[in-house]
Amino acid sequence: MGWKARKYREVEKILGKFEVVGEIMKKRSKTVVVVILTLIMTFMEMSALPAALFCNIKIKDINPIYFTLMLNFLLAFAICWLCKKILIKDWCFGLQFKGILTGLRKYGLPAVIATVIVTIAFCIGLTPFDNKPTIWRVVVEGIVYYIGVGIMEELYLRGLLQNIIEKSFGKRKNATLYAILIASVLFGLGHIFGALGQPIVTVIAKTVWATALGVYFGAVYVVSKNLWVPIILHLIINLCGIPFCFSTSNHYPEIALITCLVSYILLAIYGVYIVRKNK
Numbered sequence: 001m002g003w004k005a006r007k008y009r010e011v012e013k014i015l016g017k018f019e020v021v022g023e024i025m026k027k028r029s030k031t032v033v034v035v036i037l038t039l040i041m042t043f044m045e046m047s048a049l050p051a052a053l054f055c056n057i058k059i060k061d062i063n064p065i066y067f068t069l070m071l072n073f074l075l076a077f078a079i080c081w082l083c084k085k086i087l088i089k090d091w092c093f094g095l096q097f098k099g100i101l102t103g104l105r106k107y108g109l110p111a112v113i114a115t116v117i118v119t120i121a122f123c124i125g126l127t128p129f130d131n132k133p134t135i136w137r138v139v140v141e142g143i144v145y146y147i148g149v150g151i152m153e154e155l156y157l158r159g160l161l162q163n164i165i166e167k168s169f170g171k172r173k174n175a176t177l178y179a180i181l182i183a184s185v186l187f188g189l190g191h192i193f194g195a196l197g198q199p200i201v202t203v204i205a206k207t208v209w210a211t212a213l214g215v216y217f218g219a220v221y222v223v224s225k226n227l228w229v230p231i232i233l234h235l236i237i238n239l240c241g242i243p244f245c246f247s248t249s250n251h252y253p254e255i256a257l258i259t260c261l262v263s264y265i266l267l268a269i270y271g272v273y274i275v276r277k278n279k
Contacts, residue, residue, distance in 0.1 A: 033087045034164045037080060041156040044076045046193055051075060060136045066145050073148040080155060093159040094227040103224030104232060110270050111216070111233045114263040115240050118256065122243040125253020129246040142242035150234035157187050157214070158221045158230060176222055177275055184214025184268075202252050209260045212268035213237065219271030223278045 043049070048065070051072040058064050084091060133141075162183040169175035188211030195203040217230040224230075244250070252260075 030088055030091070031164060031167075033083060034091065034160050037083050037088075038156050038160045038164070040079060041076045041152065041160075042190070044072050045069075045152055045156075046190065048072050060134045062134075062137045062140050066141055070145060070148050073152050076152060077155075092163075093155070094221065094225055095159075096226060097228070099224060099226045100228045100232070103220065103226050103229035107220045107224060107229065107274060108233055108236075110267055111236055114267055115237050118237075118259050118263055119240040119243065121256045121259035122240060122253065125255045126243050126247040126249060129243075131246050131248050133245045138242065138245045142239070142245050146235050146238035146241070149238060150231045153187070154217065154221070154227055154231045154234055157183055158218055159227050161186070162218050162221070177272070180215055180218035180222065180271070180275065184211050184218055187211060187214035198251065202257065205252075205257045205261055209264040212264040215268035216264070216271040219275045223274050 048068050049072070051068045055068045055071050056064050057067040059067075084093075162179050165182050166175055166179035169178055172178075188207045188209075191206050191210040192203060195206045198206075217234060220233060221227060221230045
């Protein structure tokens with residue numbers, strides 16, 4: 001081999017090393033962006049900032065905080081969209097329309113059954129209803145708001161956090177299941193702030209059942225490969241909160257606490273089952 005050929009090979013090796021380093025740096029920068037975006041969206045959901053600084057819309061008997069939170073969701077969605085367009089162009093959330101109905105048919109029935117059972121438990125526990133809300137309050141606080149919640153939480157908890165955790169495990173055995181469990185525990189802990197002021201039993205129960213729901217949503221996301229499926233199931237399960245619109249109480253009845261715990265833990269078990277079944 002002549003000296004020119006040797007030099008050419010050496011240059012090729014050096015260029016190859018630069019390409020490898022470039023790929024590593026690209027992956028790390030993407031990871032940093034995803035982590036920061038997850039933290040920003042988490043902060044925006046929990047604090048209602050920045051919308052809380054300037055939004056105070058009052059319509060009928062609807063609590064103004066719901067408009068503030070929904071505006072904040074829209075701001076968070078805009079930030080997420082910009083990051084996807086500019087900084088993480090090849091990041092896959094799984095927000096395609098193909099496969100939504102298939103995913104719902106395969107994995108959605110347990111969520112519907114649990115929602116019916118839990119809703120009945122809330123109706124029994126909150127009876128007699130002592131509030132007469134307008135239809136606008138029921139629609140906004142009981143449905144529209146929870147559409148925003150479902151999209152928001154599934155975007156940053158499953159679409160961002162769960163995916164980045166799974167990638168960090170590499171090709172280790174059960175990496176997907178570990179990612180689901182870690183993201184779900186964080187999801188459960190995040191519900192502590194929303195339960196502050198409630199009895200300690202309620203706080204613990206809500207944390208446990210939120211973690212269990214996280215396992216179910218995360219599992220459905222993995223096996224359906226479509227983020228819209230857990231988003232829709234998230235909305236369906238949240239509809240069990242509508243009875244609170246007809247009550248002045250903000251405390252969870254004992255029968256509802258027990259029903260939620262049992263129902264959602266069963267959903268979590270089902271979630272682990274479908275993940276292991278689909279490998």
